[in-house]
Amino acid sequence: MNTTFSIYKQLKVKEVTYEKGDRNIMAICDITFGDTTIETKIQMTHTDLNRIIAKISALGYQFKIENVNCMDFGNGTEIVDYKFENVFGELVTLEEFSFNQQIKQIRA
Numbered sequence: 281m282n283t284t285f286s287i288y289k290q291l292k293v294k295e296v297t298y299e300k301g302d303r304n305i306m307a308i309c310d311i312t313f314g315d316t317t318i319e320t321k322i323q324m325t326h327t328d329l330n331r332i333i334a335k336i337s338a339l340g341y342q343f344k345i346e347n348v349n350c351m352d353f354g355n356g357t358e359i360v361d362y363k364f365e366n367v368f369g370e371l372v373t374l375e376e377f378s379f380n381q382q383i384k385q386i387r388a
Contacts, residue, residue, distance in 0.1 A: 288311045288312060288313050288376075288377055288378075289312045289313055289314070289375070289376065290310075290311070290312035290317070290373050290374065290375055290376075290377075291309060291310075291311055291312075291332070291373070291374045291377040292309060292310040292311075292371055292372070292373045292374070293307050293308075293309050293332055293364050293371075294307075294308045294309060294310065294319075294363065294364060294365070294371060295307065295308040295361070295362070295363045295364065296329065296360075296361070296362055296364070297359065297360070297361045298326075298359070298360055299357060299358065299359055299360075300357075300358040300359075300360060303325065303326070304323050304324060304325055304326075305323070305324060305325075305326060305329050306321055306322075306323055307321065307322050307323075307324060307329070308320075308321055309321075309322050320385055321385070322383050322384070322385050323383060323384040323385075324379060324381065324383045325381040327380065327381055328379050328380060328381050328383070331380070332374065332377070335374055335377070336364075336368060336372045336374070339372065341368040341369065341370075341372060342368070342369075343367050343368065344366070344367050344368070344369070345367070347362060347363075347366040347367045348360060348361075348362040348367060349361045349362055
């Protein structure tokens with residue numbers, strides 16, 4: 281297993297967007313570390329996204345694939361975009377989540 285790069289007290293993924301075939305995805309998240317919560321964009325791997333989805337599913341939430349938007353541009357480009365509130369029925373907070381792959385955090 282790779283080294284853990286970032287550990288957050290709480291992580292709440294709001295929305296995910298990626299181009300099919302890309303190695304990374306862009307996620308809009310609320311992260312809490314210490315007593316501070318911020319909304320930020322995080323670029324992460326599909327592996328960590330799958331871990332997040334698996335943890336949420338283990339909490340009893342069902343992933344509703346029909347609420348995932350796929351936009352095909354007809355030139356081989358396809359963008360996948362979905363809000364976690366739509367696919368799980370509500371936003372879910374994960375406690376003490378750690379990323380196994382390196383992430384990039386983009387703050388305003």
